Amino acid sequence: MLSNTQLVHADRLLNQPQFGAVHESTNNSVLFEFADVADLEAVFQGKQAGHVYSRSSSGSAVALQNMLNALEGGVGSVTFATGMAAISALMFSLLKAGDHIVVSRYLFGNTRSFMQTLQNFAIDVSFVDVTDVKAVETSLKPETKLVFCESIANPVTQVSDLEHIASLCHSRSILFVIDNTMTPAPMLDAKALGASMVMTSLTKYIAGHGSVLGGALTDLGNFNWAAFANIDDKYKVQDTRQWGLTQIRKRGLRDMGATLAPAACHQIAIGMETLNMRLKQTCDNALIVARHLLSLPQVKKVYYPGLAEHPQHARAKHLFNHQFGGILSFELHETLDMRDFLNALKLIISATHLGDTRTLALPVATTIFHENGASQRAAMGIGDKLIRMSIGIEAFEDIVKDIDQALASL
Structure with missing residues (x-):
């Protein structure tokens, strides 16, 4: 390093x-x-x-x-x-x-x-x-x-x-x-x-x-x-x-x-040149956002290695210098429409990319894993309503606020 x-x-x-x-x-x-x-x-x-x-x-x-x-x-x-x-x-x-x-x-x-x-x-x-x-x-x-x-x-x-x-x-x-x-x-x-x-x-x-x-x-x-x-x-x-x-x-x-x-x-x-600083801010933000999502009644499940509930949390902590990356995924409860939530976001951008300075979100099964088919997606643990977020370097309060307002609009 x-x-x-x-x-x-x-x-x-x-x-x-x-x-x-x-x-x-x-x-x-x-x-x-x-x-x-x-x-x-x-x-x-x-x-x-x-x-x-x-x-x-x-x-x-x-x-x-x-x-x-x-x-x-x-x-x-x-x-x-x-x-x-x-x-x-x-x-x-x-x-x-x-x-x-x-x-x-x-x-x-x-x-x-x-x-x-x-x-x-x-x-x-x-x-x-x-x-x-x-x-x-x-x-x-x-x-x-x-x-x-x-x-x-x-x-x-x-x-x-x-x-x-x-x-x-x-x-x-x-x-x-x-x-x-x-x-x-x-x-x-x-x-x-x-x-x-x-x-x-x-x-x-x-x-x-x-x-x-x-x-x-x-x-x-x-x-x-x-x-x-x-x-x-x-x-x-x-x-x-x-x-x-x-x-x-x-x-x-x-x-x-x-x-x-x-x-x-x-x-x-x-x-x-700014990799270290961007990555630290991203990882810090992602952990806060993951914990916030986990606390929300509208969210069914959150996938992020920084959470103690993650099956490889201890391994991630050991391997990754006590950082857990900027990618997380989550599923909303069945009563909520995934597309309505994504369309309601104002700060977070619906786009296919990761590792960006901006926070991005997209539906997984119907986009980047669409060609893999239902059976392959199931083997990889990808549900039909899974949402992926790539967390950026914005103030974490603004990311959380945008998620909350989008959920409230539902």
């Missing part, structure tokens, strides 16, 4: 921008000139650091990657145009037909849809209850290459058994990747847990303002890539810690082309 001071000065100190600038400049050049063709050849062949074409790398991307890697304490980061692009690049770069992977059965709708797409490429996918390491262990096969889960599930907030899954994967030489979008580094020290990599949707808490898309993969240096059978010989660079990222850069970024634009890199880097 980087302190507020380190985050504010990370761009200036890690990247040393030209002309005394405190931010790395946005470089929009697609191509890069080499005075000596031998240097161009060396960069192409991975023998020398440099940029040859901005689809693969640029000064703007490297600057952001340096900051993200410092945030996670990793051995390297790769950025992508979106979080889903990062997940796609990870899977398509490192897996082959016949491989088996274990993923959370509580995965966010788009991620789950992608995992189902993987099955069309002869990759065996098991959807497992990742709150229980025994369920993960039972699902492992000789062909298992990777375990993937979210730290906190969206939207019902199940907390994965990260510590024990990491230990299990380490003992079996299986890659363990955590989607820590809901719990950025100030909340979760994934490296200390023993995770192999983290995937983050930069669109959410890292950038923070709902104004830019991005995703990233960071290798935490805990995995022995020499034990991973799917690394192509041409990507086995001298530093074995870089084998996975090298293959992801070549196959997942260069070949697939989901490049993060230089202007987006710059915007994300600026948003990242």
Whole structure:
């Protein structure tokens, strides 16, 4: 975790921008000139650091990657145009037909849809209850290459058994990747847990303002890539810690082309400066709002890891630095109309996003999980009238007041 001071000065100190600038400049050049063709050849062949074409790398991307890697304490980061692009690049770069992977059965709708797409490429996918390491262990096969889960599930907030899954994967030489979008580094020290990599949707808490898309993969240096059978010989660079990222850069970024634009890199880097402060305010607000909702007679159930009633409350307290995130979900009593409540909100915005400075709300089953169908939603604990809120940084009194006036209008 980087302190507020380190985050504010990370761009200036890690990247040393030209002309005394405190931010790395946005470089929009697609191509890069080499005075000596031998240097161009060396960069192409991975023998020398440099940029040859901005689809693969640029000064703007490297600057952001340096900051993200410092945030996670990793051995390297790769950025992508979106979080889903990062997940796609990870899977398509490192897996082959016949491989088996274990993923959370509580995965966010788009991620789950992608995992189902993987099955069309002869990759065996098991959807497992990742709150229980025994369920993960039972699902492992000789062909298992990777375990993937979210730290906190969206939207019902199940907390994965990260510590024990990491230990299990380490003992079996299986890659363990955590989607820590809901719990950025100030909340979760994934490296200390023993995770192999983290995937983050930069669109959410890292950038923070709902104004830019991005995703990233960071290798935490805990995995022995020499034990991973799917690394192509041409990507086995001298530093074995870089084998996975090298293959992801070549196959997942260069070949697939989901490049993060230089202007987006710059915007994300600026948003990242206030990550600690925004996240603390968000978590503080969310806990207050969750407790308030729990006290209301109109509310049937509240899902939030910060509540003592949550089934993984003790685990969340241990894993997440006594913070519980900014996402909560709840159900109103059957006599109340969910849509009427959402339409009555005045401050809180009905929109699909999370990790924003503003508080957002939406009906889950009919929007972001509509394609999953009733049976899959039931397996994930998603009821037809579930409402998800992403809590922002407004004064908590104003969030609570808006909820109360909306309920009163019913």
